[in-house]
Every structure is written in structure tokens, then in C-alpha cells.
Amino acid sequence: MSTGLEKRATRVEVSEDDLEALLGDRALGRDDHLNAPGFVIRPDDVQDVLTDLRDEAGFDHLSCLTAQEYSDRYESIYHLKKYADPTQEVSVVVPTTTDDPVSQSAEPVFRTADWHEREAFDLVGIDYEGHPDPRRILLPETWQGHPLSKGYDQEKPQIVTLSEHANPIQPDHHDEESDTMFLNIGPHHPATHGVLHVKTVLDGETVVDIDPDIGYLHRCEEQMCQQGTYRHQIMPYPDRWDYVSAGLLNEWAYARAAEDLANIEVPEYAQIIRTMGAELCRIASHMLALGTFALDVYGDFTAVFQYAFRDREVVQDILEDLTGQRLMFNYFRLGGVAWDLPEPRDEFIAKTRDFLDELPAKVDEYNDMITSNEIFQVRCHNTGILEPEVAKQYGCTGPVARGSGIDYDLRRDDPYGYYENLEWDVVTQDGCDNYARVLVRMQEVEESAKIIEQCLDLLEDWPEDDREVQANVPRTLKPDADTEVYRAVEAAKGELGIYIRSDGTDKPGRFKIRSPCFSNLQALEVMSEGEYIPDLVASLGSLDIVLGEVDR
Amino acid sequence: MSSNNPRQSIHDSTAPSTDTRDSRIGEGPDDRFNSKLREAFGASPFILTKFDKFMNWVRGNSMFMLQFGIACCSIEMIHTYAIKHDLDRFGAGVPRASPRQADVMIVPGTIVSKFGPRMKRVYDQMPEPKFVVGMGSCTISGGPFQEGYNVVKGAEEIIPIDIHVPGCPPRPEALIYGVAKLQERIRNGESSPVVVKPYELEQFGDLPKDELVQKLASEIDEDDLVMRYNWADSP
Ligand code: SF4
Numbered sequence: 001m002s003t004g005l006e007k008r009a010t011r012v013e014v015s016e017d018d019l020e021a022l023l024g025d026r027a028l029g030r031d032d033h034l035n036a037p038g039f040v041i042r043p044d045d046v047q048d049v050l051t052d053l054r055d056e057a058g059f060d061h062l063s064c065l066t067a068q069e070y071s072d073r074y075e076s077i078y079h080l081k082k083y084a085d086p087t088q089e090v091s092v093v094v095p096t097t098t099d100d101p102v103s104q105s106a107e108p109v110f111r112t113a114d115w116h117e118r119e120a121f122d123l124v125g126i127d128y129e130g131h132p133d134p135r136r137i138l139l140p141e142t143w144q145g146h147p148l149s150k151g152y153d154q155e156k157p158q159i160v161t162l163s164e165h166a167n168p169i170q171p172d173h174h175d176e177e178s179d180t181m182f183l184n185i186g187p188h189h190p191a192t193h194g195v196l197h198v199k200t201v202l203d204g205e206t207v208v209d210i211d212p213d214i215g216y217l218h219r220c221e222e223q224m225c226q227q228g229t230y231r232h233q234i235m236p237y238p239d240r241w242d243y244v245s246a247g248l249l250n251e252w253a254y255a256r257a258a259e260d261l262a263n264i265e266v267p268e269y270a271q272i273i274r275t276m277g278a279e280l281c282r283i284a285s286h287m288l289a290l291g292t293f294a295l296d297v298y299g300d301f302t303a304v305f306q307y308a309f310r311d312r313e314v315v316q317d318i319l320e321d322l323t324g325q326r327l328m329f330n331y332f333r334l335g336g337v338a339w340d341l342p343e344p345r346d347e348f349i350a351k352t353r354d355f356l357d358e359l360p361a362k363v364d365e366y367n368d369m370i371t372s373n374e375i376f377q378v379r380c381h382n383t384g385i386l387e388p389e390v391a392k393q394y395g396c397t398g399p400v401a402r403g404s405g406i407d408y409d410l411r412r413d414d415p416y417g418y419y420e421n422l423e424w425d426v427v428t429q430d431g432c433d434n435y436a437r438v439l440v441r442m443q444e445v446e447e448s449a450k451i452i453e454q455c456l457d458l459l460e461d462w463p464e465d466d467r468e469v470q471a472n473v474p475r476t477l478k479p480d481a482d483t484e485v486y487r488a489v490e491a492a493k494g495e496l497g498i499y500i501r502s503d504g505t506d507k508p509g510r511f512k513i514r515s516p517c518f519s520n521l522q523a524l525e526v527m528s529e530g531e532y533i534p535d536l537v538a539s540l541g542s543l544d545i546v547l548g549e550v551d552r
Numbered sequence: 553m554s555s556n557n558p559r560q561s562i563h564d565s566t567a568p569s570t571d572t573r574d575s576r577i578g579e580g581p582d583d584r585f586n587s588k589l590r591e592a593f594g595a596s597p598f599i600l601t602k603f604d605k606f607m608n609w610v611r612g613n614s615m616f617m618l619q620f621g622i623a624c625c626s627i628e629m630i631h632t633y634a635i636k637h638d639l640d641r642f643g644a645g646v647p648r649a650s651p652r653q654a655d656v657m658i659v660p661g662t663i664v665s666k667f668g669p670r671m672k673r674v675y676d677q678m679p680e681p682k683f684v685v686g687m688g689s690c691t692i693s694g695g696p697f698q699e700g701y702n703v704v705k706g707a708e709e710i711i712p713i714d715i716h717v718p719g720c721p722p723r724p725e726a727l728i729y730g731v732a733k734l735q736e737r738i739r740n741g742e743s744s745p746v747v748v749k750p751y752e753l754e755q756f757g758d759l760p761k762d763e764l765v766q767k768l769a770s771e772i773d774e775d776d777l778v779m780r781y782n783w784a785d786s787p
Binding site: 139140141142143144147152154155156157158159160161162187188190193194195215216217218219220221223224227236237239240243244245288305306307309310312313316326327328547548 | 619620621622623624626627628630631634635636649651661662664665666667668669670671673674696697699700701702703720721723753756759764765767768771772776777778779780781782783784785
């Protein structure tokens with residue numbers, strides 16, 4: 001475990017002048033966003049510029065790729081950050097013409113661009129030249145048109161095939177020399193945590209090649225958010241991205257981006273409530289990850305799984321008292337939260353304290369049953385290895401990155417809410433294996449408990465006449481046209497980023513969600529190729545994906 | 553005396569009983585074989601019923617659910633199975649991983665175009681008689697995502713549904729109520745008729761040769777199974 005102090009010492013600032021000098025005349029112009037300087041470049045300079053930014057200026061984290069269509073051009077925006085200091089950001093804006101939207105692929109520079117570019121092609125329709133695998137990713141292969149581009153007609157009928165599902169073991173996948181076998185895992189399979197389809201090629205029991213096929217839960221979340229008004233209609237949707245009780249964490253991602261966009265200050269008291277609620281959600285989410293992981297690796301439906309759900313029920317009760325719902329909270333508002341702590345306040349605080357008091361004993365119990373269980377250790381030690389350098393290439397964040405020793409947590413590194421003023425640690429483990437990732441989650445539960453404890457103290461003693469839960473926010477928000485912002489928070493699974501471009505109306509012109517699970521899942525191929533098939537299942541479990549967020 | 557309260561005092565003799573018969577059934581006639589049924593029906597320990605009535609009663613009381621999670625609602629569904637709510641108390645709580653062993657399918661979530669054909673296939677794989685509980689607004693109408701370009705407006709477009717449980721997500725209590733209602737209907741011998749749905753699996757060659765079909769003809773084999781997704785014509 002490391003302290004924040006060492007980390008700050010290693011930060012190197014790169015000023016905008018340095019960046020301008022580095023890019024030279026490859027930068028055609030500036031297109032600054034609220035969060036970061038932006039440089040416009042030519043579509044055939046992409047690899048060049050990104051390589052320089054990565055190797056010379058240290059921007060080693062391709063957080064997100066946003067694609068969008070304007071009336072006169074397509075635009076791909078690469079949002080770059082540094083793992084060492086995510087407050088240093090830069091946007092690389094690549095415009096292409098509408099009649100020939102071809103742009104160079106960034107895949108050779110950042111592995112994670114593979115899926116991001118496939119998504120951009122799928123939904124917006126930009127072609128990436130030199131992309132190793134230019135297929136659709138979320139929509140069925142046979143889909144016609146690109147739904148987030150202008151002029152897409154959603155009323156047209158479509159045809160969807162069932163061919164891949166026809167026969168799980170297709171005879172034509174045995175070829176004569178190797179005797180490999182093709183196997184479909186999912187989309188309806190108990191170990192895939194939802195509707196994920198993994199196309200697997202096996203040699204005996206060894207995984208030779210995998211290809212996760214996603215999109216079975218692509219619910220058009222971005223379209224839904226683009227159709228809603230900032231003030232009220234968008235907030236219910238974040239709850240449904242990562243639906244494993246991580247609702248408040250997701251709401252915060254939207255709240256943070258929109259508040260930056262519209263320049264709204266949140267009262268301190270509301271920030272504390274938010275912090276507390278978000279950490280409760282994190283506990284609930286990690287509990288589910290733990291329970292289902294135990295179910296995956298040794299089929300434990302009876303003990304650990306039920307214990308984890310017992311504890312989740314308690315957290316959900318507390319959250320229900322706070323927000324009025326068990327799962328889809330819709331509790332944050334722009335500029336604050338919906339209402340104050342429930343009355344009688346003492347009772348609520350006592351109830352939450354009771355939960356925190358019982359937690360250490362429960363964590364011990366989990367450690368007895370899970371981490372010190374021999375079967376569990378054999379299954380998890382040294383399986384699903386994800387080296388830190390590889391993890392960075394894939395844009396992994398959250399417990400997955402921290403399990404590979406990458407000390408990266410936006411709550412500390414890019415502070416928001418009330419985290420700065422509280423005492424807690426970022427948990428990292430150097431194991432790089434499935435075991436390390438589970439340990440990180442278990443220890444994070446304890447850290448979250450610490451944070452909640454401190455929030456409760458503050459909330460209890462807060463002056464009675466200063467309990468302001470909501471700032472003054474205009475009834476309709478209309479940020480200036482063409483303001484753009486990309487903001488991320490540390491959700492339960494990692495960095496959850498939101499890009500919003502305003503077009504001067506009360507609805508966003510483009511709303512892009514950077515989901516941590518989407519990037520993390522992409523790393524499954526390096527974690528499982530060459531391993532046994534049960535280890536594939538364990539690796540998948542330890543990534544803790546939730547398909548609502550992968551597919552959005 | 554309940555076993556929770558430890559016995560405070562000991563009555564009678566503490567000497568061990570040696571006479572087993574006496575100690576087990578005491579004095580008088582042996583009524584160990586007199587069940588409640590005999591009390592109800594008199595001397596003859598038989599009841600007469602119709603066989604299918606009996607079968608319905610059995611079916612309703614022993615339902616095997618399909619382990620089938622789609623979206624957010626499945627989290628509440630797991631909570632319904634798990635500790636505290638414990639759906640198994642009602643004889644309906646052991647999720648089966650294979651559709652071939654299940655007779656009830658809870659559809660917990662949003663169905664999108666790509667998943668529609670798969671869900672139909674899973675449903676088709678379940679043995680008759682089979683029942684479906686639609687959980688959440690998404691399975692009723694598409695719920696919050698109804699306007700999405702890719703969303704099927706309700707599970708009933710694809711498979712027949714016996715019970716709808718509204719909510720987003722429904723609380724576990726609501727799902728239990730829905731399942732209990734389904735059991736009641738099964739016991740009464742009612743279930744929804746199987747009808748042909750707008751979204752059906754068809755062979756590609758059987759589709760009318762419109763513009764779209766001709767365009768895709770090079771990509772899809774004649775005998776591949778396909779489903780037509782028509783956003784505009786669904787309700
Ligand atoms: S009804 Fe609501 S909770 Fe259920 S799957 Fe749909 S959006 Fe999720």
C-alpha cells in the first residue's frame with residue numbers, strides 16, 4: 001500500500017506551451033474543452049501525435065474516444081490523461097469530412113483504442129484506417145446505418161441473425177492440423193454475469209483465442225441521455241448503467257460533468273451526503289462482486305454468496321432510507337441532492353453506525369471463508385495475470401488496475417466531493433492476478449467504511465441552520481453552445497467518464513459515456529489466452545464487469 | 553415446551569425408561585398411522601381427484617426457475633432468491649442453469665434486438681408446460697428505454713408472458729407476489745395461450761424479398777435463422 005505523498009512528488013507538469021512545441025505544425029488549431037486543452041490535427045497524423053504525446057509528454061492513458069457528427073464534419077476526440085496524474089489532460093480532436101469519414105486508427109499506439117474505435121464506427125460511422133478488426137461491436141453485424149449519426153432513420157426495419165448460436169460446437173472449426181474446438185460461452189450462461197457472449201477457441205482445456213461479443217444489452221443509453229433535459233430527465237439513467245447498486249456513483253459522474261458544464265457550486269453539506277451515499281454504494285457493489293466471484297470459482301451458492309447478499313440487504317436498507325429506493329436511487333440533483341437525511345436523523349445515523357460496527361467482524365468472516373480458503377487460493381493465485389504495463393495499454397482502471405499495482409484512484413488524484421478532507425488510503429496490490437483483485441475489493445470495503453464513519457461524524461455535528469442540500473439552479477439549464485467537457489469519477493468498477501457537448505439547447509448535443517467495464521473487459525484476452533478454461537471464468541469474475549455498463 | 557427455553561426443573565423420575573413402546577406412544581391405541589387426511593376423510597385413507605388437477609397442484613408447488621439474468625432487474629431477482637426474501641419458501645426458488653431443466657422463466661430486464669432471437673431460443677428449449685414471469689417495466693413495454701433504436705418494446709413481442717410484475721425494478725416482495733400469483737393460476741389450470749408473436753425466428757430464405765433482404769443476401773445464408781426487428785410497427 002502506498003501513500004499519496006510519494007505519488008505527488010513524482011508528478012511532472014507539462015505546460016500548454018510544451019505541448020504546442022511538441023506538436024509543432026501538426027496542430028492545425030485549438031479546440032479547448034472545459035477540462036483540458038484541445039488540439040485539432042489531421043486525420044493521417046493520429047498515430048504520430050498520440051505516440052509523441054505518450055512517449056514525450058507522458059500521456060499514457062487513453063481514457064476515452066468520443067465520436068460525433070456535426071452538420072459539416074465528423075469528429076473523433078481522443079481524451080488523454082496520465083496514470084501518474086489524471087488532472088493533466090489533453091484532447092486530441094480529429095475532424096474528418098462527411099462524405100469520406102476516414103481517420104487513422106490509434107490502435108497501434110493504445111491497445112484500448114481497438115474497441116473504442118469499433119464502437120465509434122458502429123454508432124457514428126467513422127472508418128478507422130488500419131484498424132485490425134473493423135467490425136461492429138454493439139449492434140448486430142447485419143444492422144443498417146449508424147444510429148448516432150445524423151439522418152439515421154430508426155423506423156426502418158432491421159434483420160438480426162441467430163447463426164452463431166445455431167450449434168455450439170461447429171464442426172468446421174476443427175481444422176485438420178490442430179485439433180482445436182470452438183465453443184460459445186453465453187450469451188445466456190451462469191458464469192458470464194449477464195448477457196455476455198464469449199467466442200472461445202480451445203485446444204484441449206487451454207484457451208487459444210477468445211473474442212468477447214458484447215451488445216446484448218445495448219440499451220441506447222447515449223441516445224436516451226441526448227433526448228433528456230439536463231435538469232431532471234437525465235439523472236434516472238445513470239442508475240441503470242452500472243446497476244449493481246452503484247447508482248449513486250454513476251449519478252455522480254453525470255452530476256460532476258454537468259455541474260462543471262453549467263458552473264454550479266454544490267453546498268458542502270450536500271457533498272458530504274453524496275460522499276457517504278457513494279461509499280455505501282461501493283460497499284454494496286463490492287459485496288456483490290465478492291459473492292458472485294465465490295460462486296464462479298467454487299460454486300458457492302450457499303455460504304459466501306448468501307452472506308454477501310445478507311450484507312447487501314443491510315446496505316440497501318440504509319440506502320432506501322436515504323433515497324427512497326432500493327436500487328435505482330435517482331437521488332442526486334444538479335447542485336446537490338434531492339433531500340436531507342431521513343428523519344429522525346439520529347435513528348438513521350445509529351442504524352448506519354450499527355452496520356459499520358458489525359462490518360469488521362463480517363470482513364474477518366469473509367477472509368476466513370474466501371481468501372484463506374485453500375481451494376480459492378489455488379484457483380486464484382497466479383491465474384489471470386495482468387501486468388501493469390499491459391493494463392495501462394488497455395486503459396484498465398479501478399480495482400483491476402489497482403490489483404496490478406497501478407496506484408490510480410480518481411478520488412485522490414482528481415479530487416471531487418469531500419474526499420480530499422477525509423482520512424483514507426488507496427488500496428493497491430502487486431499480485432496482478434485474480435487473487436490480488438479480490439483482495440483490493442475486500443480492503444476497499446474497509447476503506448469505504450472509514451470514509452462513511454467520518455462523514456457520519458460530520459453530518460451529525462453539522463450546524464443546524466447550514467444544512468443546505470441544494471444550490472440554486474435555474475429551472476432550465478442551457479449551457480452556451482459548443483462548450484465541451486469530459487469529466488470522470490471513480491465508480492465502483494473504475495473510471496467512469498462523461499463527455500457532454502452542449503448545443504445551446506436544454507438537451508445535450510452529444511452525450512458520451514466512458515465505461516470502466518468496457519475497457520476492463522477488453523483486457524480479458526491477455527488474461528486468459530494460454531490459460532485453462534476454468535481460469536477464463538475466474539478472470540472474467542475478477543474483472544467484475546456489469547453488462548449494463550459495458551454495452552450502455 | 554420450546555427448545556429455545558432451557559428446562560429449569562425436572563419432573564417425575566429421572567430413571568431411564570426401559571419400556572420403549574410405552575415411552576414412545578404411551579397408553580391407549582397406536583395412532584401413529586392416523587394422518588390428518590384420515591381425520592378429514594374418515595376411515596378410508598384415499599381421496600379422489602382428477603389426474604390433471606393433481607398434476608396442476610404438483611406443478612404449482614414445485615417450480616424450477618431458469619437462471620436467467622438480463623439487466624438491472626436481475627439484481628433484484630437474485631435478492632429474491634437469496635437470503636431474507638428466499639423465494640424457495642414458496643416452492644419456487646431453485647434456479648436451474650439449463651433451460652431444459654426449468655419450467656418457469658423470469659425475464660428480468662431490457663430486451664434489445666440482438667438478444668431477442670437468443671431469448672426466443674432459450675424459451676423454445678424449455679420443455680412444456682412452461683411459464684413466464686415478466687419482471688419490470690422493460691419487459692412490459694421497453695420501460696425507460698422504450699424510445700431506443702435498438703430496444704424491443706416488451707418481452708411479449710417475442711414470447712408469451714403469464715404474469716407481468718411492474719416496477720423499475722420491482723421490489724423482491726412484488727416479484728414474490730407475482731410468482732405466488734402464477735402458482736395460483738397454475739393450480740387452477742390457467743396459463744396464457746401460446747400465440748404467434750410479431751418477432752419470430754424464420755429462415756432467411758422465407759422472408760419476402762424486399763430491399764433490405766436483397767441487400768443482405770450476400771451476407772446471410774438462405775437457411776440461417778433470422779428475426780425481423782421492426783421498431784416502428786411495435787406498439
Ligand atoms: S425495468 Fe427498470 S430496473 Fe428493470 S431492467 Fe428495465 S430499466 Fe432495469
